[in-house]
Amino acid sequence: MPLEFERPILELEEKIRALETTAREQNLDLSEEIGLLKEKLARLEREIFAGLTPWQRVQLARASGRPTTLDVAQGIFEEYVELKGDRAFADDPAVVGGVARLEGRRVVFVGHQKGKTTKENIARNFGMPHPEGYRKAMRLMELADREGLPFLAFIDTPGAYPGISAEERGQAWIIARSIQRMSRLRVPAVAVILGEGGSGGALAIGVGNRVLIMENAWYSVISPESCAAILWHDAKEAERAAAALKLTARDLLSLGVVDRIVPEPGGGAHRNPEAALAELKRALLESLEELDGLDPEALWQDRYRKFRGIGAFEEG
Amino acid sequence: MALDRLFRRRRTRGGGREVPELWVRCPRCDAQVYKRDLEQNLWVCPECGYHHRVPVETYVAVLADPDSFEPTTGKVRPTDPLGFVDTEPYPERLARYQQKTGRPDAIYGGRATIGGVPSVLLVMDYAFAGGSMGSVVGEEIARGAELAAAENRALVIVTASGGARMQEGALSLMQMAKTTMALDLVFAKRLPYLAVLTDPTTGGVTASFATLADVILAEPGALIGFAGPRVIKQTIRQDLPEGFQRSEFLKKQGLVDEVVDRRRLRETVVRFLRLLYPGEVDAA
Numbered sequence: 397m398p399l400e401f402e403r404p405i406l407e408l409e410e411k412i413r414a415l416e417t418t419a420r421e422q423n424l425d426l427s428e429e430i431g432l433l434k435e436k437l438a439r440l441e442r443e444i445f446a447g448l449t450p451w452q453r454v455q456l457a458r459a460s461g462r463p464t465t466l467d468v469a470q471g472i473f474e475e476y477v478e479l480k481g482d483r484a485f486a487d488d489p490a491v492v493g494g495v496a497r498l499e500g501r502r503v504v505f506v507g508h509q510k511g512k513t514t515k516e517n518i519a520r521n522f523g524m525p526h527p528e529g530y531r532k533a534m535r536l537m538e539l540a541d542r543e544g545l546p547f548l549a550f551i552d553t554p555g556a557y558p559g560i561s562a563e564e565r566g567q568a569w570i571i572a573r574s575i576q577r578m579s580r581l582r583v584p585a586v587a588v589i590l591g592e593g594g595s596g597g598a599l600a601i602g603v604g605n606r607v608l609i610m611e612n613a614w615y616s617v618i619s620p621e622s623c624a625a626i627l628w629h630d631a632k633e634a635e636r637a638a639a640a641l642k643l644t645a646r647d648l649l650s651l652g653v654v655d656r657i658v659p660e661p662g663g664g665a666h667r668n669p670e671a672a673l674a675e676l677k678r679a680l681l682e683s684l685e686e687l688d689g690l691d692p693e694a695l696w697q698d699r700y701r702k703f704r705g706i707g708a709f710e711e712g
Numbered sequence: 713m714a715l716d717r718l719f720r721r722r723r724t725r726g727g728g729r730e731v732p733e734l735w736v737r738c739p740r741c742d743a744q745v746y747k748r749d750l751e752q753n754l755w756v757c758p759e760c761g762y763h764h765r766v767p768v769e770t771y772v773a774v775l776a777d778p779d780s781f782e783p784t785t786g787k788v789r790p791t792d793p794l795g796f797v798d799t800e801p802y803p804e805r806l807a808r809y810q811q812k813t814g815r816p817d818a819i820y821g822g823r824a825t826i827g828g829v830p831s832v833l834l835v836m837d838y839a840f841a842g843g844s845m846g847s848v849v850g851e852e853i854a855r856g857a858e859l860a861a862a863e864n865r866a867l868v869i870v871t872a873s874g875g876a877r878m879q880e881g882a883l884s885l886m887q888m889a890k891t892t893m894a895l896d897l898v899f900a901k902r903l904p905y906l907a908v909l910t911d912p913t914t915g916g917v918t919a920s921f922a923t924l925a926d927v928i929l930a931e932p933g934a935l936i937g938f939a940g941p942r943v944i945k946q947t948i949r950q951d952l953p954e955g956f957q958r959s960e961f962l963k964k965q966g967l968v969d970e971v972v973d974r975r976r977l978r979e980t981v982v983r984f985l986r987l988l989y990p991g992e993v994d995a996a
Contacts, residue, residue, distance in 0.1 A: 556919075558939030558947050563957060566967050568918035568938035575892045576924060595876075596888060596919040596938070603889050617876045617885040617916070622943070627798040627878065641881045642794045651793065653882045700893050704854060706886040707847030708793035 399455050401444055405663065408437045441662045448612075450644050451635040454620055456612040457591045461666035463673055465492055465507025465550040468590065471673035472680070473498055476505070479536065485565070488529030490521045490553070493536045495545070499681060504540035506533045506601055507550030507590070524557040525597060527570040533601050534577045541582045546684055549578070549587040549601040554619055556597025574600035579699055582692035586683045588658070588676065589613040605690075605698050606683040607653070609645045610672070611660040615653065616643035652706055656683070738762050754974045763931050763974055765911060768820040768835040771870045774978050775833055776824035783822035784859065785834070790817050790848045796879040805879070809840045817848035818873070821856060826868060827982030828994040832860040835870040836917070838910075843873035845917055846880040850887025853921055854894035857905075861897035866989050867905040868981065871922045874940075875915015888920035895924055904988035906981060909936050909959070909968065927984045928968045929977070930959035936968075 398406050412433050419426040448456070456462075469476045469492075476496035481487040493506030508525065511517030533549075540547040556567055578585060578601060587604035593615030609615060618626075623641060624633035648654045658672075658679045665672035690698065735744045741760035750757070754774065755764040772781055796802040810816060818841055821834030834856045836843045845853075853869070860867040876884040898905050907925035909918075911934035919938055922928075930936060937957040944952060955961050959971045972980045986993055 556938065558943045560944065560948060560952065560956070563937050563939065563944065564961075564965055566923075566965065568914075569923045569967055571919040571938065572888075572892060572921070572923045575889055575920060576896075579889065579893045580896070595885060596916055599885055599888055600919075603893075615885075616882050617880075618878055623878055640794065640796055640798065641878070643881060648882055651881075651883060653886055703886060703889040703893055706890060707851055707883055708791050708880065709847045709851055710789045710791055712787060712789070 397460075399452070399459060401448070401452055402663075405437065405441050405444065408433065408440060412437065438662070445662065445664075449635070449639065450614075450641075450647075451620065451638040453612050453644050454592075454614050454634075454638050456664045456666070457610075457614050459664060459666040460512065461669070462591055463665055463669045464512070464552060465505075465509050465590065467669060468507070468550055468673060468676065469494075469496060469505065471669070472677040473503075473505075474500070479539075480532075482528040482531035483535060484528065484531055486526075486528045488521075488526050488532055489519055490523050490525040490557070491529035491532050493532065495539070498548075498677075501546070501684075502543075503546045503548050504536050504543070505548040505550065506536045508553040508598075508601075510552060510591075521557060523553045523592075524555060525553065526557050526562045527565045527567055530556075530570045530574040530600050534574055537577050537581055544583060546583055546687075547578075547581055547585040548680065549585065549604060551587060551589045551593050551598045551602055551615070552591040553594050553597050554592050555594035556600070568596075571596045571600045575603055578603040579703070580696070581699075582695065584684060584687035584690065584695060585699070586680060586687075588680070589615045589654070592619075594619050603699065603703065605687050605695060605702070606655050608656045608658055608676075608679055608683065609648060609654045610658050610665060610676070611645050612664050613645060614638075614643040615648055616641045651708075736764075756974050761932060761973065763911065763933060765838060765872070766974075767839070768837045768870075771835045771908075772820070772824070772833065774974070775826050775868065775870075775981060777826060777828065780825040781822060781833070782824070783820070784832075784856070785819055785821050785852050786816060788816065788848050788851050788855075790846060790880075792879075793847070793883055794879065794881050796881075798879070802879040805841070813837060813840045815840065817846070817852070818843045819849045819852045821852070823859070823863075823865070826866070827978075827986055829866050829982070829985040829989045830864065830991070831866040831868050831985070832856045832863075833868045833870075836872045838872035838874075838912075841877065843871075843917075844875060844877035844884075845873060845887050845891075846877035846884045847887065849877075850884075850890050853887075853891040857891070857894035857898050860903060861901050864901065864903065864991060866903055866985050867895075867898050868908070868985070869905075869921065869925070870908045870910060871913045871917055872910045873913055873915070873917040873922075875917055885916065888916050891921040892924060895921055902990055904985065906984055906988075908972075908977065908981070910934050912936070912940075914938065914940055923967075926988060929970050929972045929980060929984075930962060930968045931974060931977075932959055932971050934959045936962055
């Protein structure tokens with residue numbers, strides 16, 4: 397379903413398609429009209445996207461058709477194998493990962509996985525992991541360390557699953573462990589917020605030497621809906637909360653929470669996933685290159701300095 | 713004794729909050745308890761064992777050896793990095809809590825010996841914005857860990873927190889990584905870290921430094937978890953089992969070492985610290 401603010405763009409596109417059909421079927425030369433409309437379309441898209449509110453970006457981050465972790469794996473790796481299970485309790489379909497080849501170089505990757513359809517989303521628990529998902533992530537961090545392979549993490553979750561089963565198996569305990577395990581990686585680690593970066597469930601795989609974010613992704617301490625429910629006692633105030641939380645890519649760059657914004661094609665990543673993934677691949681390769689040659693100690697120091705320095709306060 | 717000192721101070725300071733109410737009703741068993749008796753009992757109901765929330769100074773008085781405590785927190789003050797306004801602007805909210813507690817943010821602590829073990833003792837303050845963790849709490853925890861590592865001290869943290877602080881957005885979230893990483897300086901020096909989880913400890917605090925301790929103790933009946941009960945109820949649309957997310961339940965799940973009555977907290981902490989601490993410990 398299209399987003400409300402996308403409607404004028406989609407309507408214009410529809411009009412162009414109709415004209416093109418007419419031109420073809422009736423053998424008319426409408427190229428001038430079509431050319432003008434295409435210019436208008438480009439202008440309209442630029443205008444709409446230049447003025448996006450934080451809440452509209454949150455909607456883009458959730459748009460169906462936006463690349464998921466497995467789309468990224470399919471799109472940027474020459475080959476990959478998925479590894480499954482946490483070797484303790486279960487395989488969590490909300491977290492995927494494995495070993496892959498990126499421009500000839502082997503890497504280990506992990507990421508939250510949402511579904512494309514309602515059925516798949518239910519199977520994947522809407523990308524909300526249970527503790528076994530984070531144990532799977534930690535198992536892959538072990539593998540990256542042992543094999544000396546760079547570690548890539550793709551973040552796309554509304555949050556870790558807040559349910560009885562997750563709580564009784566120590567959801568908080570396992571998230572803390574995952575943060576700790578990732579911070580201790582002896583190999584270069586790059587994290588990317590693909591879509592939604594919901595709270596601790598996102599950060600659990602977010603402790604990278606470099607943290608990148610897609611242009612229309614969000615990352616914060618709480619989802620706008622939950623924030624609104626707590627502060628204004630009304631989830632419908634989510635739009636207000638989205639603005640207050642400063643959760644957009646540009647805000648996070650100026651707060652020092654992310655290092656780099658990966659630009660999305662006009663209309664957003666869901667409208668042109670191939671172009672989005674090409675940009676992402678370029679950014680990943682450049683980030684890995686920046687970290688090349690750093691030994692395990694230097695990588696730890698780099699990560700420590702980065703996260704130790706985040707925060708806003710006054711002395712005295 | 714440190715405890716006597718504390719109670720004298722509390723009585724003489726006496727604010728309007730404390731003087732008129734001579735009796736306190738236990739919210740669990742309804743017993744009317746004489747306030748002085750309750751204080752002597754460390755705010756544990758003598759009838760049913762209910763643990764009232766207590767001020768941060770109480771934990772310092774309970775745990776630190778007499779005259780050993782030297783505060784190190786309080787030099788870092790919060791700002792308003794997001795320009796956050798909800799029902800009131802964040803700076804006004806902060807000012808209100810600062811006035812109420814006399815401290816810049818939701819944490820208090822410093823150097824102490826505990827049963828003779830050189831320690832850094834940090835206590836989170838639920839009375840300040842629900843003990844929420846923003847940049848200042850994260851910074852103080854990290855500095856506390858660094859101090860412990862630099863001076864070969866054990867690290868002891870008493871937690872009480874609703875989680876990461878919304879008003880500082882992603883900066884609050886990042887404190888989870890910052891505090892977690894700072895603990896590694898303590899671990900690298902083979903120094904012990906002990907956490908005492910009190911009511912409530914949830915969200916980003918539970919999901920970072922609080923549950924990474926070598927020893928996790930919990931006060932009886934404390935609510936401890938990742939998501940709060942209200943959120944869980946909304947998610948699953950059914951009532952939660954009796955005692956869910958309480959200390960005793962977590963002990964059964966293998967998530968905490970011991971559930972410890974506040975009246976036995978000091979002796980328990982001392983017993984663990986003296987065995988875990990690698991250095992020479994003077995008899996206390």
